[in-house]
Structures are given as C-alpha cells and as structure tokens.
Amino acid sequence: MGILSDLFQHMGLGFSVALTPVNLLFCFIGVTLGTIIGALPGLGSVTGVAILLPLTFGMDPTTAIIMLAGIYYGVMYGGTISSILLNTPGDAAVVVSAIEGYPMARQGRAGAAFSMNALASFAGGTFGTIMLTAAAPAFAHAALRFGPPEYFSLMILGMASLIGLAGSNPIKGLIMTAFGFLLATVGVDAGRGVLRFTYDSVYMMTGINFLPVAIGMFGMGEVLYQMEDVVDLDILKTKIRLKTLLPTMADWVRSRMAIVRGSIIGFLVGVLPGAGATIASFLAYATEVKMTKHPEDIGKGAIEGLAAPEAANNAAAAGALVPMMTLGVPGSGTTAVLLGAFMMYGLQPGPLLFKDHPKLAWGLIASMYIGNVMLVILNTVFIPVFVCVLKMPQAILMPLILVLTVVGSYTLGNNMMDVGVMVIFGVIGYIAKKFNYPAAPLILGLVLGPITEVNFVRSASLAQGDLTIFFTRPLSLALLLGALLSLVFPLIKILFVRIRGLRR
Numbered sequence: 001m002g003i004l005s006d007l008f009q010h011m012g013l014g015f016s017v018a019l020t021p022v023n024l025l026f027c028f029i030g031v032t033l034g035t036i037i038g039a040l041p042g043l044g045s046v047t048g049v050a051i052l053l054p055l056t057f058g059m060d061p062t063t064a065i066i067m068l069a070g071i072y073y074g075v076m077y078g079g080t081i082s083s084i085l086l087n088t089p090g091d092a093a094v095v096v097s098a099i100e101g102y103p104m105a106r107q108g109r110a111g112a113a114f115s116m117n118a119l120a121s122f123a124g125g126t127f128g129t130i131m132l133t134a135a136a137p138a139f140a141h142a143a144l145r146f147g148p149p150e151y152f153s154l155m156i157l158g159m160a161s162l163i164g165l166a167g168s169n170p171i172k173g174l175i176m177t178a179f180g181f182l183l184a185t186v187g188v189d190a191g192r193g194v195l196r197f198t199y200d201s202v203y204m205m206t207g208i209n210f211l212p213v214a215i216g217m218f219g220m221g222e223v224l225y226q227m228e229d230v231v232d233l234d235i236l237k238t239k240i241r242l243k244t245l246l247p248t249m250a251d252w253v254r255s256r257m258a259i260v261r262g263s264i265i266g267f268l269v270g271v272l273p274g275a276g277a278t279i280a281s282f283l284a285y286a287t288e289v290k291m292t293k294h295p296e297d298i299g300k301g302a303i304e305g306l307a308a309p310e311a312a313n314n315a316a317a318a319g320a321l322v323p324m325m326t327l328g329v330p331g332s333g334t335t336a337v338l339l340g341a342f343m344m345y346g347l348q349p350g351p352l353l354f355k356d357h358p359k360l361a362w363g364l365i366a367s368m369y370i371g372n373v374m375l376v377i378l379n380t381v382f383i384p385v386f387v388c389v390l391k392m393p394q395a396i397l398m399p400l401i402l403v404l405t406v407v408g409s410y411t412l413g414n415n416m417m418d419v420g421v422m423v424i425f426g427v428i429g430y431i432a433k434k435f436n437y438p439a440a441p442l443i444l445g446l447v448l449g450p451i452t453e454v455n456f457v458r459s460a461s462l463a464q465g466d467l468t469i470f471f472t473r474p475l476s477l478a479l480l481l482g483a484l485l486s487l488v489f490p491l492i493k494i495l496f497v498r499i500r501g502l503r504r
Contacts, residue, residue, distance in 0.1 A: 007134070007137070013362050017062060023066050023363065028070075030070020031073070034074020037052075037071065037075055045072050054215075056341070061360060062360045065338075068338060068341055076125070076317050077378075079094035083102065101306050106301075119376065121311065123263060124311030128318025133365055135271070148456075149476040152455040153475075153477075156483045159441070159445060172437045176437055177442065180442035181445040184207070184447075211344065211418075212421040216421065216428070218337075220429065221433055221439070258291075258304035264315075265308075270316030270318065283312070284312035285305060292304055314372075325364075333444075340443070343447070347360070
C-alpha cells in the first residue's frame with residue numbers, strides 16, 4: 001500500500017504541474033506539431049524534435065521537455081495519415097501501417113482507418129504511459145546501486161544496442177558511433193583538464209554542441225536527400241466525412257485483442273535500449289499475421305493489421321522513455337535527441353532525476369496522459385485539416401525546412417559558427433543517407449561520449465588504474481556481456497544468411 005500511495009502522490013504532483021495553463025498550451029502545440037510533422041513523408045520524429053528544439057530556448061525546462069515529448073509521440077499518430085492516403089509512411093515506425101491502411105483507403109474506408117489509427121494509438125500510448133508510471137520508480141531505485149564502473153558499462157550497452165539495430169549493416173552503425181564518440185573528445189580532457197583537438201579555436205574549447213550536429217544530420221541532410229528527386233505528391237482523392245469516421249462493430253471485434261497484444265509488445269520492445277518503435281510495430285504486425293482469423297484479408301485491408309502496429313509504436317514511444325529517464329540511456333534515436341535536450345538545460349537523466357527534479361519528471365509523465373487525450377481528438381475530428389497539409393508541394397516544403405534549420409542553428413547562441421557546423425553536418429548527413437549510414441548512432445556517441453569518458457576516468461581512479469574493475473563487479477560484467485551480444489548477434493545473423501545463400 002505504501003508504494004501505491006507514493007505513486008498516487010507523485011502523479012498528483014505531476015498533474016498539478018502538467019495542468020498549468022502554460023504547460024497545457026505547449027503540450028497542445030507539441031502534439032499538434034508532431035501530428036503535422038508525422039503526416040509529412042520523409043521527416044519523422046527524430047528530424048522533427050531536432051529542428052524544433054531551438055523553439056524551446058528561453059522556456060522553463062519542464063515546459064520545453066513537455067513540448068518536445070509531445071512532438072515525439074505526436075509523430076506516431078500523424079505518421080499514419082500519409083501511410084493511409086499515399087502509401088508513403090511519414091516515419092519509419094509507421095511503415096507497416098501502410099500495408100493494411102492504404103488498401104482500406106482504396107476501398108473507400110479511409111475514415112475508419114484514421115479512427116482506428118487514433119484509437120489504437122491512444123490505447124497503446126496510454127498503456128505505455130501507465131507502464132512508464134509504474135516502472136520508472138523501480139528502474140530508478142535499482143539504478144541507485146550503480147557506481148562509475150556500472151555507468152560506464154551501461155553507456156557501452158546503450159551504444160552497442162543502437163549499433164546492433166542500425167539497419168542491415170551493423171558495421172556502419174559502429175563506424176558512426178565511433179565518429180560521434182570522436183567528436184565528443186573535442187574540448188577539455190576529462191582526466192587531466194587540458195584542451196584537446198581545439199586547434200586554437202575559442203568555439204571548440206567548449207566542445208561540439210550536439211544540437212547543430214543533430215539539426216544538420218537529420219534536418220538539412222534529409223532536405224538535401226529529398227530535393228534530389230522533388231515530386232509533388234498526388235494525394236489520394238478520398239472523401240473524409242465525420243459521419244463515416246467510426247469503424248464498424250465488426251472492426252472493433254476483430255481489432256480489440258490486436259490492440260492489447262500490440263500495446264504489450266510495443267512497451268516491452270520500447271524499454272530495450274536501441275530497439276524503438278519501428279521494431280515494435282513490425283513485431284506486432286507479424287504477430288497479427290500469425291494470429292488473425294481472417295488470413296485471406298492480410299495485405300488487402302485487414303483492420304487488425306493496422307490496429308496492432310499503431311498500438312505498438314505508441315506504447316514503444318512511452319517505453320523508450322523508461323531507460324532514458326531512469327538510466328540516462330536512450331531507448332531510440334529520438335530519445336537520444338531528447339537526452340541532449342535534457343543536458344542542454346543542465347539536467348542529467350538517471351536515477352536521481354526523480355529525486356532532484358520531481359516536478360519535471362512526474363510533470364512530463366502526467367503530460368503524456370493529457371497529450372494522448374488531445375491527440376485522439378485531433379486525429380479524429382481534425383483529420384481533414386491535417387490532410388490539407390499534405391497538399392503542400394515538396395518544392396515549397398523542403399526549402400522552408402532548410403530555412404528553419406539555419407534559423408534554429410543560429411538562435412542556439414547567436415553564432416554563425418553553429419550555422420557552419422550545421423551545414424557541414426548537413427552535407428555529412430546527406431552523404432550518410434545516400435550510402436545508408438545511420439545518423440542516430442553518431443548523435444548517441446556525441447551525447448553519451450562525455451558521460452562514458454568521465455565514468456571511465458572515475459572507475460580507473462577508484463581502482464588505482466586496475467581496469468579489471470569492469471569485469472570483477474557482477475553488474476558491470478553483465479552489462480558488458482549484454483553489449484557484446486548486441487554487437488555479435490547481428491554479425492552472426494548476417495554470416496548465417498550468407499552461408500545459407502552459398503549452399504543454395
């Protein structure tokens with residue numbers, strides 16, 4: 001009863017923070033922007049959070065984080081709009097939704113598809129937030145046992161997890177993480193306090209700020225890639241009326257357990273560092289393909305095949321915040337950018353976040369309940385309005401985003417050097433995307449690099465230079481073994497596939 005009482009007390013504090021007029025307003029702005037960004041093909045949550053982060057400068061940290069989180073999980077709702085209408089997913093996490101959503105729209109059932117998207121997303125997001133509420137204190141309490149060796153091993157696990165899941169070639173993920181880690185060494189040496197790799201530049205003395213790098217990699221890089229082949233999308237001419245929005249009773253019967261399964265799968269996958277909503281949605285869809293009672297409808301507009309991944313990706317978005325808030329390890333590419341936002345405001349996510357900044361931690365969690373209610377209304381009643389956004393030609397949209405990246409980089413410190421860094425990494429981001437090198441591991445290496453180095457130095461000092469301390473402490477050893485498995489498993493999988501191919 002004591003634990004439950006404390007939980008209700010914490011949530012009471014959280015809602016008292018989240019329900020203030022300012023926080024309600026910026027929560028609404030966040031989820032609305034997230035829905036719009038999600039609806040625009042090719043952007044996604046990482047790009048959206050990165051390019052809009054400068055808008056939060058000067059805000060109260062709690063308000064800023066609430067808005068950025070709203071953009072994050074709002075994208076999961078909005079991304080399905082273009083999947084259903086155009087067969088062009090707005091975010092990687094909603095790729096699967098196009099498989100069943102687009103055929104439904106072709107059958108004249110776009111309204112039912114949109115409503116099922118909104119309601120399944122609401123169910124998954126709310127379930128994920130409830131589990132985040134319950135799990136976060138337990139994670140934080142367990143993490144209080146961590147010392148410098150455990151934190152170092154945990155950072156290695158976080159980076160290795162994202163490397164292992166970085167597309168079909170984990171070697172490219174490893175290269176990008178190493179590059180990010182190399183960038184993190186610019187500035188002051190954590191062990192000796194001397195400058196390194198600054199080349200007598202005053203700008204470089206404080207290190208390379210992650211924000212211009214993130215805006216360049218995800219914002220400008222994406223724009224350059226998209227502008228190679230600018231095509232005005234021919235939006236599907238589907239009439240969407242309010243009276244036809246609700247699914248039928250048969251749709252509800254077919255989808256109810258799919259939503260439950262998708263929500264559970266989504267949260268469990270989301271909690272794993274580096275897994276993210278994309279993997280969760282694919283697993284949820286694969287589960288429904290096996291469990292459906294209507295296999296003949298799969299790929300032809302099976303509504304349960306739309307409901308499950310939508311519940312999963314929203315539950316995963318909440319689940320990814322668990323390791324980020326309690327351990328300081330991002331659960332996805334977007335939470336890596338959010339981690340940078342926390343640190344930009346002088347906040348260190350981890351076990352002490354709930355103790356030192358309870359209003360922010362619990363206010364953020366409470367705002368997610370409110371944001372999900374806002375989103376389910378936005379994504380049912382105002383769907384026709386969001387569809388109009390898709391009619392903007394890419395030839396106009398992409399230059400507008402480019403302007404936003406430049407302005408956002410400059411407002412970081414009113415410094416043209418930040419704009420220069422953004423442009424350089426915009427070109428790097430474009431090249432990386434052309435050759436299928438993932439950008440998220442670079443950002444993760446840049447954000448986690450200083451923390452990893454500091455804990456390595458502290459551990460070495462604690463053990464008087466004996467580096468076996470990382471292997472003699474059981475928890476540290478377990479985390480390092482987990483990191484090794486994350487790196488080795490994808491390589492073994494690739495090798496196994498190649499051997500099978502040679503045998504054939």
